[in-house]
Amino acid sequence: MDVIRESLAGKVAVVIGVGPGQGNAVARLLINFGSKIAMVSRSGSSFGLVESSTIKIFKGDATDEESMKEIRDKIIEFYGGIDVVYNSPGKYEETGRDLPPPSDLMEMFNSNVGAQYNVIRVFSEAMRKKGGAIVNVGASPAIFTGSSIAYTIAKKSIEEMTRKSAEMLKAYNIRVNAVLPGAVSREDRFRKTFPFNFGKISDTTDLDATEVAYVSVFLLSEMAYGINGQSIVVDKGMNTLRLSRK
Numbered sequence: 001m002d003v004i005r006e007s008l009a010g011k012v013a014v015v016i017g018v019g020p021g022q023g024n025a026v027a028r029l030l031i032n033f034g035s036k037i038a039m040v041s042r043s044g045s046s047f048g049l050v051e052s053s054t055i056k057i058f059k060g061d062a063t064d065e066e067s068m069k070e071i072r073d074k075i076i077e078f079y080g081g082i083d084v085v086y087n088s089p090g091k092y093e094e095t096g097r098d099l100p101p102p103s104d105l106m107e108m109f110n111s112n113v114g115a116q117y118n119v120i121r122v123f124s125e126a127m128r129k130k131g132g133a134i135v136n137v138g139a140s141p142a143i144f145t146g147s148s149i150a151y152t153i154a155k156k157s158i159e160e161m162t163r164k165s166a167e168m169l170k171a172y173n174i175r176v177n178a179v180l181p182g183a184v185s186r187e188d189r190f191r192k193t194f195p196f197n198f199g200k201i202s203d204t205t206d207l208d209a210t211e212v213a214y215v216s217v218f219l220l221s222e223m224a225y226g227i228n229g230q231s232i233v234v235d236k237g238m239n240t241l242r243l244s245r246k
Helices: 002-008 022-032 065-079 102-124 141-146 149-172 209-220 238-244
Strands: 012-016 036-041 055-059 084-087 132-137 174-181 231-234
Touching: 002 209, 012 022, 012 065, 022 036, 022 084, 022 209, 036 065, 055 065, 065 102, 084 102, 084 209, 102 132, 102 149, 132 149, 132 209, 141 149, 149 174, 149 231, 174 209, 209 231
Parallel strands: 012 036, 012 084, 036 055, 084 132, 132 174, 174 231
Antiparallel strands: none
8 A cells, every 4th residue: 555655646647537336436546545536537526525625626628628628728738737537538329229320439539539539639639748647447248248339349449549559658657558358346435445444255246446446546546657558357257257157
């Protein structure tokens, strides 16, 4: 814990997609480790956190590049720079019986891949002098059976976007990785689970948001300095078990 705190204390951390669940848990962990936080969501909600000299809340849509630029510039004006970015805009869609029209596919692609690409592109520009870390959010293949074809294609694409953007931003000392969560509870259980009050792996396949947040924050920290361009599955082994049954 102290090593991660040493890495993240005083850093400016942008958390994009701060709805209930993973984004909110990441923000709370970063606050706990001493980071200065900029929280961005479409609603502009604080989700229980209060603005202060080290917590700022912004309303913006990651599918709109200009919106991200405006927020980026405000963060830089307030904090003086940007060090790490948690990049989780997107939405889920359950599977249907029919193949959707191309317009539905492109809408889902824009909401997930397009939005996260905007974040990488806009915020990496502000990180090029000092370097930093970006963590994208994809999805474990374990949940693709129940998801729509559009969602599956979009989330799978995030893995290659992560690899390629890591390759392109390496020259600026910016690391880019991704977490691929399984089924995550949207219930606010942070205070109940922090720091390590998790249920047994044998009891459930669902994840608490804090479990995914720990991996995300690790990847943002310098403890993960040797990890770049990787997509890490966080699903209590469900995808591995699924493959072993075949």
